[in-house]
Amino acid sequence: MNTDTTHEIVVLGAGYAGLIATARLARYTRKSDTRITVVNPSSRFTERLRMHQVAAGQKLTDFRIPDLLTGTGVEFRQGVATAIDTTGRQVRLDDGAVLHYDTLVYALGSTTDTSIVPGAADHAWTLNDPRTAHHFSERLPEIAAAGGTVTVCGGGLTGIEAAAEIAEAYPALTVELVSAAELGAMMGDKARAHLNRALDRLGVVRRVGVKVDKVLPDAVRLDTGELVGSDLTLWTTGVRVSPLATESGIATTAQGLIITDSTLRSVSHPDIHAIGDAALVRQPWGQLHGTCQSGVVTADYTATVIARLLRGKAPKPLRFGYFHQPVSLGRKDAVVQFTRADDTPARWYLTGKAAVIYKEQVSGTPPVAAKMSRYVKMPVQLSKGGRATRKVA
DSSP: OOOSSOEEEEEEOOSHHHHHHHHHHHHHTTTSSEEEEEEESOSBOOOGGGHHHHHTTOOOOOOBHHHHTTTSOOEEEESOEEEEETTTTEEEETTSOEEEOSEEEEOOOEEEOOSSSTTHHHHOBOOSSHHHHHHHHHHHHHHHHTTOEEEEEOOSHHHHHHHHHHHHHOTTSEEEEEESSOTTTTSOHHHHHHHHHHHHHHTOEEEESOOEEEEETTEEEETTSOEEEOSEEEEOOOEEEOSHHHHTTOOBOTTOOEEBOTTSBBSSOTTEEEOGGGEEOEETTEEOOOOHHHHHHHHHHHHHHHHHHHTTOOOOOOOOOOOEEEEEOSSSOEEEEEEOTTSOEEEEEEEHHHHHHHHHHHHHHHHHHHHHTTTSOOOOOSOOOGGGGGSOO
16 A cells, blocks of 8 residues: 555556657656656567568667656566556566556557467467567578568558568568458558559569468468468467456456546546557547557547646546558558548548658657657647547547
């Protein structure tokens, strides 16, 4: 039990949402009697937006979470949360340590779900962490030298970026991209046409409108019964979140997302704020889906909410609208589809070098924003969605 007057804030997870929330909390509460602790399994900040680059053999900047938070007064704890005692307001870590909290920020994010298709967990690789992506990349030179095949399962933005990156880095490889839905279906016609031209140029073989129903050591089997030979299989489809919230008695969806109110506080435990991929967040136009774009916005918003609550002020509901869909197509090409608040395509889009520069700025912003938060408030939200977020749900 916490016996002093210091308000203890614990942040679980230091991905995009958790890191931004922590940095902004340190800034917004610096005049308050608060102590902030952030917990993460690794001291290295994982740039999820760049995991496809790691998979293709590129080396990223080694951002360390304690370094990004230097000067903020935040305590970094390396570890994994294994239990949350919502009555005693305590978090137990895998090393046996127990952290007390007055306010908990739940930002554990999500991972690729390899349980949905037989064999995926045993025979496919994922981009869930840099070490796995790096080990995947180490296999590519040998397979390319033998003229082998890499199969990317999942035609979402991650799968598209990974297929393009690998094909560009290793032209001798055959890169197969399997997707149940049309590639770039969320884009407008012109942006989608550019995406497909880029994949044509890179020689990516697309199998669209089919699903993988089994992953084998040297092949994937499609729901048509066809076997596609594969020397290396990358799994990029399906999402799952940690079961920790559900196991701790916090109100969640069937998928494990924490159900939140209009200020992103748990409907069952208001002292718990959920952000990023781990939260069920609704807006008048619909439900947020997991992206860095929405993750960093919910993070900054939640830091503001907590700061207001500590000052005895009522928070305003979240207003958010999507703004863009930036997609890299190797190192020399990209496409950016600008969107309406509900993430449907708007009229404008970028391609080529302009899109490459734009995408690079988007990918590089979160760690810079976290590091600079102690000096200035760097913007993380490009759109509040305008009228769309003021409609009656």
